[in-house]
Amino acid sequence: MMKRYFLHLFYKEWLKTRWAFLGTLLLGTATILYIFIAVENKITLTGAKTILLRILYDEPPVIYYASFLYIPLLTALAIGIAQYVPEVIQKRIRLTLHLPEKNNILISGMAGFGLILLTLSNLLYIGLFLYYNIRLFPEELTKPVMISLTPWLLSSYIAYNFIAMIAMEPNKWRKVIYSVIAYYILQLFLVGNEPHGAFRESLPIMTLMVLLSSGLVLYSSQRFYKGEK
Amino acid sequence: MLTKIIRIIAVLFAVIAAATVLPQLYYTTFPPEGRSSHKNICYSEILGDFIISEYIYSTDKKQATGQTVCYDRHGKSYSRDSVARLLLLDNVSQLAYEGRFPDTICGIAVTPELVSSEAFSQYHSAQPGLYYGLCELRDQKSYTTRTLEPRDLFRITPEGIQFIVCATNQIDEEKSRLFTNCLTAADFRFPALRMWTSPDKNISEAIGYYVIDSKNELYCLSMNQSVPAVQKLEKPDSRNIRNITFGKSPDIRAILNTENGNMYIQHPDQSYTRLELPDSLRKSGRLTGNLFYRIFTLPAQNQQTTFVFDRNFRLVDSCTLYFQPQPQNTAGIFGEFLFPFHIGQTAWEGFYADWSPVKRFLWLNLALAGITLFYKRRNGYRLSNPFVITDILFVTIFGIYGLMGISAFPLKKSREEILNSQSPEL
Numbered sequence: 001m002m003k004r005y006f007l008h009l010f011y012k013e014w015l016k017t018r019w020a021f022l023g024t025l026l027l028g029t030a031t032i033l034y035i036f037i038a039v040e041n042k043i044t045l046t047g048a049k050t051i052l053l054r055i056l057y058d059e060p061p062v063i064y065y066a067s068f069l070y071i072p073l074l075t076a077l078a079i080g081i082a083q084y085v086p087e088v089i090q091k092r093i094r095l096t097l098h099l100p101e102k103n104n105i106l107i108s109g110m111a112g113f114g115l116i117l118l119t120l121s122n123l124l125y126i127g128l129f130l131y132y133n134i135r136l137f138p139e140e141l142t143k144p145v146m147i148s149l150t151p152w153l154l155s156s157y158i159a160y161n162f163i164a165m166i167a168m169e170p171n172k173w174r175k176v177i178y179s180v181i182a183y184y185i186l187q188l189f190l191v192g193n194e195p196h197g198a199f200r201e202s203l204p205i206m207t208l209m210v211l212l213s214s215g216l217v218l219y220s221s222q223r224f225y226k227g228e229k
Numbered sequence: 230m231l232t233k234i235i236r237i238i239a240v241l242f243a244v245i246a247a248a249t250v251l252p253q254l255y256y257t258t259f260p261p262e263g264r265s266s267h268k269n270i271c272y273s274e275i276l277g278d279f280i281i282s283e284y285i286y287s288t289d290k291k292q293a294t295g296q297t298v299c300y301d302r303h304g305k306s307y308s309r310d311s312v313a314r315l316l317l318l319d320n321v322s323q324l325a326y327e328g329r330f331p332d333t334i335c336g337i338a339v340t341p342e343l344v345s346s347e348a349f350s351q352y353h354s355a356q357p358g359l360y361y362g363l364c365e366l367r368d369q370k371s372y373t374t375r376t377l378e379p380r381d382l383f384r385i386t387p388e389g390i391q392f393i394v395c396a397t398n399q400i401d402e403e404k405s406r407l408f409t410n411c412l413t414a415a416d417f418r419f420p421a422l423r424m425w426t427s428p429d430k431n432i433s434e435a436i437g438y439y440v441i442d443s444k445n446e447l448y449c450l451s452m453n454q455s456v457p458a459v460q461k462l463e464k465p466d467s468r469n470i471r472n473i474t475f476g477k478s479p480d481i482r483a484i485l486n487t488e489n490g491n492m493y494i495q496h497p498d499q500s501y502t503r504l505e506l507p508d509s510l511r512k513s514g515r516l517t518g519n520l521f522y523r524i525f526t527l528p529a530q531n532q533q534t535t536f537v538f539d540r541n542f543r544l545v546d547s548c549t550l551y552f553q554p555q556p557q558n559t560a561g562i563f564g565e566f567l568f569p570f571h572i573g574q575t576a577w578e579g580f581y582a583d584w585s586p587v588k589r590f591l592w593l594n595l596a597l598a599g600i601t602l603f604y605k606r607r608n609g610y611r612l613s614n615p616f617v618i619t620d621i622l623f624v625t626i627f628g629i630y631g632l633m634g635i636s637a638f639p640l641k642k643s644r645e646e647i648l649n650s651q652s653p654e655l
Binding site for chain 1: 231232235236238239241242243245246247249250359361362363365379380381382384393395396398574576577578579580637638641
């Protein structure tokens, strides 16, 4: 019975988010392809060794993947907005909340679906990036670059969880306050322009923040359900 | 219950956001520090003593002005003109331009060109720098022909040295085998723990790399006309090497730090001289040199010690310069009252929380906790409720951030609390 609920719920969420998800996935894929086309172009123009030495040891470092910075965030924004905003504005979310199942489970199911989509898109980005990076560069560069990308990928989960929380919040002033908090929390994740492999020490705390943020939507959904102002 | 636990997490997020941005905004608007006096120290080869120059600010009629005063360790003052004549090696360009540069200094015939050619300055870090384990080994003769210009970078793995051709990202098996055999013959134990070379291309070509093998032995690896050259080097002492910087002067091949904080100069003949410096572990410094001396400057908290060595690295003199701690202005003191800590992150050390002195922020935190307690009580919250206690604890510890957090995410009253707060009206 429970399984059927979730299948129906996931199908409903898929119908809402598919175009946003596929659109941002296309944009993300195109960005990664563009990054490596640009790298290959530079290799042709100046030589592979020169480019590799510049990427490794130039000061300030050459962050050839800088245009990827906001892609996971954009994916999270697109999925989150498509999933929650129209449904909350048009009050259709009330139908979901009045199904004969615990609200927390239903909202967790909705958020879980969004997080699964985000994980899929992030895995695709990582896979595509790794494929090209390993093809062009040695592992000594690939490992630190992946560490540099991790906070950007984690930022997508923070953004999604806060979007869900903000969308479900019934009080518009509190929406503003939550948005400000989300903005400054995201600032901690969207760090760049440092040598490859930087912010390695921040990753455990960032991961903990992502895990803790996954329940935030339940706080405002409860307020929404109770009609609190 | 679950919602209330999640609310605590939300409050913590609000605290983190506030502790990140509020101090930043505040200290940008009200800078906590005013102007500081700038001090510099030089060693006079004429006096055989240090001369300290200090730029002193004074505020007169709200107009900030400053002047440079020069004095020695005994407090004797010198005019700027006399300082130029006492620090001949530091003012060579100006004196030569004015035609006042002498023919001899301390009985040695000198020319401006000779003095300039002997001057150098370099930074030595006690901590190893950025290291990816992928390096370029340039041929000692690579400046003669482009055919000796390497197309690859190398790594030293547990299996041996590998040269990676950058254009194909493939390993050059033949070259790798040649170098691996040469290293093995020199008793090198793979993999390498760390490698260093000079940022100067010419020195890097001539010396190659200093490599620490898995047994913590020191080797020099270079390449001459595509043939590997490996040499096992003596270590300065039995301790492991922590960091190496290559010298910019012909009499200094390298500066080495060992893990017990000793610092050594390696000479071109590969002999070592231990510098009579205090424990230099985690201390980085600047080495400058001139015709007569080698001068090492080690900065520390509110002080800087300058050690003067002769050309044979025997200690001649040393002087510690103390900088007065910056007097805090009102904005700085108020900031410490207001903000218990601020959160930030650095690229290599991760997140940090920088706490203000407890005696500064404690009173405001306690006052805010008192206000919170009063508010909760007045609004019918049960003070034995663990979530109410948590709120008060948050405000006591996090101060203004905690108050903002619990205000952004208000605690919902329990059914019992609502009934109790309504009962007097019924």
